[in-house]
Amino acid sequence: MTTAGKFLEMGTAILLFVAVVGVILFVAGRLGGRRGDRWVAFLYLTPAVLMLAVGLIYPAARTIYQSFFDAAGDTFIGLDNYQTIFTSDEQLTVLRNTVLWVVVTPFAATGIGLLYAILVDRARLEAFAKALIFLPMAISFVGASIIWKFVYEYRPDQVGVKQIGLLNQVLVWIGGTPQQWLVDPPWNTLFLILVMIWIQAGFAMTVLSAAIKAIPDDVVEAARLDGVTPVGMFRYVTLPSIRPAVVVVLTTIGIGTLKVFDIVRTMTGGQFDTSVVANEFYSQSFRSGNEGLGAALAVLLFVLVIPIVVYNIRQLRAAEAR
């Protein structure tokens, strides 16, 4: 296919979908009255719901079904796969790591993002300063892994051998001996988490900065007139005002962290006890040929996200109620 041909196909696809939307709008526009509303809603929702049913609901249901079957997928074994997850040492390590990821990443990223948002708020060069922190978000996980290789890389402590990794070089400069950061659990997991924090802090910063800017002037003025200290201001004015935004940032990063897989896969391959559920799912399903266990891990992933979803929905309901 030529380049022009590709773009032509692209244009066709876009036009096609715009046309679908147009037809739906047109047909819906002909429907009137109160009863017509239902049909309008039906028409508006059909394309999206259809795609979701085929692309997400069906595979999810199939995965749940598979999780009760053995490696080859033909013998029903009940909850055995789940039992494996919660009893085998290896899988327990995976669970422990996942918990560590989900607890540390959102809070650390949000904390740093919030701190930075406050520090640069209305500072000179604010936009530039923010762009620096946000930049990692535009980088793919694979790119990030390459970037961090140049930070964590280890070279032996020998005459004539120079460090390539920045972290070890700093250690050498201050008189330490180089370490293999990604080998010893549980620290290696923390070093991987650091990469995720690096990527996510910019997101937290952007959202929280927007929330801070939305705090009304009068509230801040009133507090200032009362002689509230900067720390008190943060504690009693800023934090309560942006609390909902903080919650959203935490849950968002939390969901993303549960699904993290590229960082682990490219940096350690899940070795040295660093595997997490999403990575383990991939290697069980597509490498070990153990689809049953893989499916069970995926289901576990759904289950772990449910509390976050439920919490979000309750927030949503509360907002609707007002």
Add this chain to the structure above:
Amino acid sequence: MTATDTSLSTTTPVTKGSGISARARKRLTSPWASLAAVVIAVLWTLPTFGLAVSSLRPEREIKTTGWWTFFRDPTITLDNYRAVLSAEGSEGLGSFFVNSFVITIPSVIIPICLALLAAYAFAWIRFPGRSVLFVAVFALQIVPIQVTLIPLLTLYVKADIVGSFWTIWLSHSIFALPLAIFLLHNFMRDIPPGLLEAARIDGAGHRQIFFRVLLPLLTPAVAAFAIFQFLWVWNDLLVALTFAGGGSEVAPITVALANLSGTRGTAWHLLSAGAFVSIIVPVVVFLLLQRYFVRGLLAGGLKG
């Protein structure tokens, strides 16, 4: 999906801002605060900077010395970029670059079109089962992409569209829908109902309300989502790997980069240059549209 593209709108309103002038807030004005900000900024930028420097150094030096030695002994070479851009045995990264654009643009536009419709229905039309359905759509965010690979590919085989761009466009659109619907719905809910009511009294139907009232107000929100979706699709490897499946014909640049170093070991000189080539477009897009992004966040979920 990745963390970058999950929910970015609040579901709960924050204390209402009083417009652009609402910019007073407490500030830590001490020099320590400035210092802390600079330290964080440096720490965050340093790794990427290291990659940028590395990509310009000769292969042998990348492998034996740290990138910081560059400042003592600067040797610049464009060989790595040359090697990456004209990878041997193929026509270079050019056609993959084109593919990335061809993949990304519809994958951003299609889900937005469909999600706008659905979000409108969820936000402004009363129908039975509305909230249950909406919660279900939101909850679909949790389905890991990996579980969909085999079922979707099987369907594409039956539809005989394997190896074309359609599989990738459809897949990315499907994966983006839950977030897009959720997000746009939240933005729409934030538009004062009075506006819609007034339009309705004037005799406007859903179509007119959608185009004349909502769409102009939604532009920043759509832009914010578009940026996220763009970054996600551009950086995606897994979806492309599974569904493109046809050599350079439809594969995006990420796939080409993944195979770049070949079997020749670690090839850090190629990887660093390749990684830099691949991040330029998303970074530029982001920096250009950053304004809309922040405005989108402000306009939508973060106010009450």
Add this chain to the structure above:
Amino acid sequence: MRLRVTTPNLTAASVGALSLTLVLAGCGGGSTDSDDRAANAPKVDCTQFTQYGDLKGKTITVYTGIVTPEDKAYTDSYKPFEECTGATVKYEGDKAFETQILVRAKAGNPPDLAIVPQPGLLRQLVETGRAVEAPAEVAANVDKFWGADWKAYATVDGKFYGAPSGASIKSLVWYSPSEFKDNGYEVPKTLDQLIQLSDKIAATGKKPWCAGISSGEATGWPITDWMEDMMLRLHGPETYDKWVNHEIPFNSPESAAALDEVGKYLKNADYVNGGLGDVKSIATTTFQDAGLPILEGTCSLHRQASFYAANFPAGTRVAEDGDVFAFYLPGKDESAKPLLGGGEFNLAFSDRPEVKAFQTYLSTDTWANIKASVSQGWVTANKGLDVSNVSNSIDKLAAELLADPNSVFRFDGSDQMPGAVGSNAFWKQSTSWITGQSTKQTVDNIEAAWPK
């Protein structure tokens, strides 16, 4: 393990020139025009291809894990077939082949032909029900050109699925010929001599061995090769086969002894890790970088397969009198000559006539010789291979070892074990073992991972 023979660094021009002359010689004729294009698209005598008929307009898709720079030799070797039959071969190389081929096969979107690097993966693919049996012509060729053991690797439940393609030799130790010469070291003929040599080098204060097992998600595989080599040497091929087929448990005393034997080298702080750090640094050193200290003189011995030749930087002379070379990892005594190796197989997912024809072509000695002549760093166990078509010294060594009647060839064990072991637990536990886990714990854990 899964890696294939690789191309050492020779310039494209020399390969091209070489290929032309060799193909011309090998195929007996054709024109003698020698412009650049002809070098890439060897003119051949099409009479050898008449049996495949006219395949004009037909396309055959090939999907492999073989990427740049080795892919070129493959596509070049397909050109005579394309020119003479009119068919087009579409070649797709992808580093994620091993997982993606499973996804594609299961979803019903397989290529016409896959080059599968492991018998275990081949079995998995056959189990998806999408693979097709090899045609009779291929089976006949394999009977003619390969030993029965090779045919068995591609046989699942009594049905034969595909001809072997390339082969690599893993029982090799890389060393510096000049270092050996200068210090009067001799190439060891037995395992005991190997230990004596290691001690001798260690006594000079140098760490004799260097190793590295990091390889992304496959981290750990070089140790599995080590262990298989020792299993063969300590207990012989029969026990090895039982071990691979799980007729004796993975935590049997034999198995533990083999791993302990590996530990004598890799977990010995006096022996490793030359130029790379301590024992633990083995875990984080990539296998590609692990043998390079030989060039720096900080390491003397590195056990790795023949394909490792490709990892030395451009300009390195790989030869018996060059900068680096390899010797055969000796047996327990001189009488036994166990040889560990690996290889790929051509597995078809379609029985269209053109796919059958192409498959048949790939199973002939014609293809083997064409492929060898356009490749650097490629050998095959095809008995029809004329060793004179193999051009570099390490490949010659490999081809000679393969052809040596005293050699007892065994295929890489982990490649034949079930995926849960061969491409998961074995790697992972080996990695834990090198970072401190006991041998007993390691073999117990792998045994526990074996599918019931």
